[in-house]
Amino acid sequence: MPELPEVENVVRSIAPYLLGRTIARAEFGSPWVTPGDRDLLARQLQGRRIERVRRHGKFILVDLDRGNLTIHLGMTGKLVANAPRTPYTHGYFELDADAVVVYDDIRQFGSIEWSEGVNPRVAALGPDALTVPPGDFVQGLRSRKTKLKPLLLNQAFVAGLGNIYVDELLFRAKLHPLQIASRISAPGAAELHGVMQRVLQESIAAGGSSISDYVDGEGRKGSFQDLHRVYGREGKPCLDCGAPVVRTVVAQRGTHLCPQCQKRR
DNA sequence: ATCTATTCCTGGCTGC
DNA sequence: TGCAGCCAGGAATAGA
Numbered sequence: 001m002p003e004l005p006e007v008e009n010v011v012r013s014i015a016p017y018l019l020g021r022t023i024a025r026a027e028f029g030s031p032w033v034t035p036g037d038r039d040l041l042a043r044q045l046q047g048r049r050i051e052r053v054r055r056h057g058k059f060i061l062v063d064l065d066r067g068n069l070t071i072h073l074g075m076t077g078k079l080v081a082n083a084p085r086t087p088y089t090h091g092y093f094e095l096d097a098d099a100v101v102v103y104d105d106i107r108q109f110g111s112i113e114w115s116e117g118v119n120p121r122v123a124a125l126g127p128d129a130l131t132v133p134p135g136d137f138v139q140g141l142r143s144r145k146t147k148l149k150p151l152l153l154n155q156a157f158v159a160g161l162g163n164i165y166v167d168e169l170l171f172r173a174k175l176h177p178l179q180i181a182s183r184i185s186a187p188g189a190a191e192l193h194g195v196m197q198r199v200l201q202e203s204i205a206a207g208g209s210s211i212s213d214y215v216d217g218e219g220r221k222g223s224f225q226d227l228h229r230v231y232g233r234e235g236k237p238c239l240d241c242g243a244p245v246v247r248t249v250v251a252q253r254g255t256h257l258c259p260q261c262q263k264r265r
Numbered sequence: 266a267t268c269t270a271t272t273c274c275t276g277g278c279t280g281c
Numbered sequence: 282t283g284c285a286g287c288c289a290g291g292a293a294t295a296g297a
Contacts, residue, residue, distance in 0.1 A: 001290070032274075109274065111292095253289095253290070268297080274290105280286090
């Protein structure tokens with residue numbers, strides 16, 4: 001599942017294929033992925049020039065000379081350059097100079113939306129996890145009475161974390177997912193911010209986590225899954241203390257933790 | 266403000 | 282071998 005590091009790798013790898021190019025022809029498939037009049041959207045996009053490709057949280061923002069495309073990969077979305085169509089192709093962009101960018105999405109939880117201004121879903125996001133100032137993060141954490149894991153998953157609080165990275169960074173910060181956020185000490189919250197930066201940067205450098213079928217814009221898999229310490233390691237020994245890693249459910253999500261290292265306070 | 270359950274989707278897995 | 286049933290989960294939504 002693409003989270004911040006995976007989306008960052010997609011943006012970096014796909015940008016050279018998009019930047020400065022003109023959309024010669026576009027095509028959309030599933031109404032789940034692209035709501036509204038898909039043929040009309042395709043016509044609107046014809047001739048649009050791509051001026052900027054960036055990321056906020058898990059959203060890919062493609063600025064055009066008029067409006068922008070906001071792309072979310074959901075669970076199984078892929079944005080790949082010069083790839084063949086598949087039965088799961090729900091977005092198809094022919095660019096000038098014969099380049100093609102394909103959006104594939106088996107489960108169709110992703111989305112491709114056009115808007116004139118800022119996409120409302122992007123407007124609702126909190127600060128990006130990679131650029132949120134430590135002070136804001138610490139203060140935000142300590143002012144919320146909710147449990148840590150649901151809060152970190154809340155994109156309005158901080159944008160970019162998903163199930164895998166929340167489990168990974170809570171383990172590394174030695175915090176229990178059910179711990180009440182406001183009860184974290186100021187140094188503990190600052191430490192969590194630092195861990196978040198390190199884990200995300202480390203994963204970006206490793207090309208992200210390829211758990212099921214994640215690939216970047218050039219079809220490359222990441223290797224950060226080999227560096228996961230708790231996610232997907234149920235029953236295996238904790239890499240710090242040797243106790244078996246436990247899988248529970250928190251906020252309807254599979255949650256991995258070491259009950260020895262992560263004590264609830 | 267916070268929490269829980271439900272909905273979308275389908276490949277892959279489990280169990281009979 | 283075949284197939285029904287369940288699971289994974291990001292985000293929106295309804296309801297408590």
